[in-house]
Amino acid sequence: MTIVNNVLMGAEVIVSILLIVVVVLQSSKSSGMGAVSGAADSSFGGKERGLDGLLSRLTVILGVIFAVLSLVLGALMHQY
Secondary structure (H helix, E strand, O other): OHHHHHHHHHHHHHHHHHHHHHHHHOOOOOOOOOOOOHHHHHHHHOOOOHHHHHHHHHHHHHHHHHHHHHHHHHHHHOOO
């Protein structure tokens, strides 16, 4: 089982680095710290297109993969 643990840990490190890169590459959605602003209407209601849409979808996908890998690794680590 140590080989499986090592492979999953390596995959989690790669996914976490990719997740950090994708989040850093995203453009800011609001102009300030306020919760209610003019930019909030466009960022919460509309569909994103282009690079912002791709980065947004990648963030969700990588986040789900990271969470699943963390749960699987946690379950495997507590079997011993």
